[in-house]
Amino acid sequence: xxxxxxxxxxxxxxxxxxxxxxxxxxxxxxxxxxxxxxxxxxxxxxxxxxxxxxxxxxxxxxxxxxxxxxxxxxxxxxxxxxxxxxxxxxxxxxxxxxxxxxxxxxxxxxxxxxxxxxxxxxxxxxxxxxxxxxxxxxxxxxxxxxxxxxxxxxxxxxxxxxxxxxxxxxxxxxxxxxxxxxxxxxxxxxxxxxxxxxxxxxxxxxxxxxxxxxxxxxxxxxxxxxxxxxxxxxxxxx
Numbered sequence: 001x002x003x004x005x006x007x008x009x010x011x012x013x014x015x016x017x018x019x020x021x022x023x024x025x026x027x028x029x030x031x032x033x034x035x036x037x038x039x040x041x042x043x044x045x046x047x048x049x050x051x052x053x054x055x056x057x058x059x060x061x062x063x064x065x066x067x068x069x070x071x072x073x074x075x076x077x078x079x080x081x082x083x084x085x086x087x088x089x090x091x092x093x094x095x096x097x098x099x100x101x102x103x104x105x106x107x108x109x110x111x112x113x114x115x116x117x118x119x120x121x122x123x124x125x126x127x128x129x130x131x132x133x134x135x136x137x138x139x140x141x142x143x144x145x146x147x148x149x150x151x152x153x154x155x156x157x158x159x160x161x162x163x164x165x166x167x168x169x170x171x172x173x174x175x176x177x178x179x180x181x182x183x184x185x186x187x188x189x190x191x192x193x194x195x196x197x198x199x200x201x202x203x204x205x206x207x208x209x210x211x212x213x214x215x216x217x218x219x220x221x222x223x224x225x226x227x228x229x230x231x232x233x234x235x236x237x238x
Contacts, residue, residue, distance in 0.1 A: 002035050002043045011048050015061060017068035019075070026076055037083045038117070041110060042204050045080075049073055049110075053103050070102045077106065081113050090119040094145040094210065097134055099182060100127035104150025107181045107203075111147055114203040115210070120145075131162045138166070143175060145210050147200075150182035160194040167195065180206055 010025045029035050029044060049070070056066040094115050098108030105127050112124035123141055125134065138146060146166075151159055163177055176197040184191045184199055191199040200206035 002029060002033055002039060006033055007044060007048065010044060011051060011069075014048065014052070014069035014072055015065050017065070017072070019072055022072050022076065023079075026080075036085075037080055038085065038114075038204075040080060041077075041084075041114065042202060045073060045077060046107075046110060046203060049103060049106055067102065070106060074102070074106045074109065077109060077113065084113060084117040086117060087119040089121075092119075092145070092210075093121040093123075093141060093143040094147060095123045095125060095134075095138060095141060095143045096147045096149065097125040097129060098127045098149040099151050099155060101150065101152075104182060108147070108149040111149055111180065111200075111203045111206050114207050115147075118207045118211070120207075120210075131158060131165070134162060135165060138175070139171060142172065145176050145178060147178045147180065147206060147210075149180045151179070151184060153183045153187075156183055156190065156194065159196075163195045176210070178206060178210065 006025065006029045010022065010029070013021045013025050026040065026044075029040060030037075035043070052061070052066060052069045052073070055061045056063070061069075094112075096108050096112040096115070098104040108126065109124060112122050116122045123137070123143070125137065129137075134146075148159060148162075159179070166172060166175070166177065177195075178198045178200055179191040179196045180200045180203075185201065198209050200209055
């Protein structure tokens with residue numbers, strides 16, 4: 001377990017925008033805390049990424065700080081990627097895409113790296129791609145899993161649309177659709193409501209669910225307005 005003091009130190013250094021000091025903190029975590037590369041991803045990079053998003057969303061840091069911190073965090077991930085352990089190749093393919101923001105592309109990239117480390121054949125499309133192009137690439141590549149990371153509330157209907165189109169075409173009946181981050185991390189049950197197969201809170205959990213290691217991840221039945229009804233019932237009971 002990585003000490004929380006390192007986590008706070010890394011966050012504070014990221015917010016200063018000092019790339020050299022950020023790299024030094026990462027080196028300290030690796031050598032003084034004896035952390036693994038996977039540990040850095042899951043216990044430092046990922047939670048700090050979420051904390052930066054939270055601070056920016058609540059106007060506690062500036063746009064410049066958010067951009068600097070996210071860019072440096074992503075640079076660190078680029079440098080660490082080749083050091084990740086490599087498991088034996090699986091006969092499994094995954095396509096990962098994200099919304100267009102820097103932080104969401106970072107989240108998608110981390111998930112893609114975790115799948116690659118686990119032996120999956122990975123294609124990371126990033127965020128600068130429309131639904132039609134995603135569908136075209138899925139048709140060409142034929143993945144076992146499509147992962148969409150980090151959607152803003154205004155873009156949730158687009159995700160519902162791509163899921164509906166995939167289901168209606170039925171060209172990939174065995175392909176699972178996983179959502180992570182963004183509005184789906186904040187709105188309980190939304191991932192089920194729009195028809196996805198599963199939701200992952202973290203990158204390691206995404207790989208675990210995709211490998212079927214968590215048997216509680218059962219394909220949901222589309223439940224229109226289930227979340228709204230639940231919220232209404234809570235309000236009535238309070």
